[in-house]
Every structure is written in structure tokens, then in C-alpha cells.
Amino acid sequence: MNTANERTPSGWEDITAADPTHSSRYVERFRALAARGTDIVGEARLIDAMLGRGSRVLDAGCGPGRTGGYLHDRGHTVVGVDVDPVLIDAARADHPGPEWLVGDLAQLDLPVTDFDAIVCAGNVMTFLAPSTRPAVLAGFAEHLAPGGRAIIGFGADRGYEFAEFLTDADSAGLTIDLLLSTWDLRPFTDDSDFLVAVFSRTLGPGTSTGPDA
Known part of the structure; x- marks a missing residue:
């Protein structure tokens, strides 16, 4: 990962700076949900259904690992990145x-630049500093394999209009491939209060994504 002397803190970092216990409570909340048998891997099931076995996945804003952990257990090679060390x-x-x-997703620079899928769930996009959002999306495009897809989901009324x-x-x-309103494949409409967007990397004229590329 690249580092920089000056960077813009994310909204998540602002929250944890104001409340140092926030991250630990967040972790314990999801551990408790898992212990009760609550389904916390709906996002991961959608990603798994889109991939062949042994695919390369970037879990961007991975948090405590519920999505990337599930995908690893299904046989994929997973890299997870999050700004929060807790x-x-x-x-x-x-x-x-x-x-x-x-x-920092805004400074994403991984040795692997051909991920078959990049998943960004859990409203991560809305926790980014607004000035860094374009850089984060550009980083996703740069790290996506030809034919790979980036899947990004977040809710409305969180400071980032769809x-x-x-x-x-x-x-x-x-490039948009598909817009959904939930992680269980319900269609997106103008009235939807959640967006799951599936993208491919935009390719230049004459560029092929087929097996002979």
C-alpha cells in the first residue's frame, strides 16, 4: 500500500477519533449477530454466485471480514483492505x-491488479471523505481484471447521491452492467433507498475481454 505524509481522513476515522470504543463495539455487534445465527453474508453470496472457483477478490473496506471470510471459505483468493486497524x-x-x-482505499496500490471481483459493501462509499471518492473508484478500475466486475452497495440519504x-x-x-436495490437481486427503481451497482472496467476501442485477449 502507498503511504502519504498528508491524506484526508475518512468519515469512519472521524467517528472513531471521536469515540475510541466505536470499532470494538462494531466488531462485537457482528460477532453477536453471527453467534445468534443471523444471516450476515448476503453480500458475499451474491459475489460468490458471480464467480468461478478460485477467483481473485478484493474486499474493499472489509471491516472485520465477514464478506471476505465467507468468500475465502468458498475457495476464492481474498485480499481485504480497511483503514481501521481494530x-x-x-x-x-x-x-x-x-x-x-x-x-487507505484512496491510495490503493496493490501488487495484484487483476482482481476478478472487487466488492465494496457495508456503506463504505458513504464513509469516505467526499474529496476522495473519485480516487477510490479510479483505484477500483485500475485493480480490476478485464472481464472482472466491481460490486458496490450503499444506502440513500447518507451524503452521496446515487x-x-x-x-x-x-x-x-x-461501466454499469446492472443496478439492483438489494443484495438479493431486486431491481433498482427511482424510488429505491439502496443501490447495488455492478460495474465492468471501461475498455478502450478494440480491446477484447475474451479468452484470446
């Missing part, structure tokens, strides 16, 4: 196997 420590403890990294997000994604080099 959440990364929890991911390493609860979901061994994936590569869990502390890092139309603005889709414009930013287009400018970053991501």
Missing part, C-alpha cells in the same frame, strides 16, 4: 486465510 485485527482473528491489510456516484464511477472508468 477491524483488521478482528478479521485476522475471526477469518484466517485471506490477506488482511490496513490501508446519481453523483454513478457519474463519478463513469468518470473513473467503470
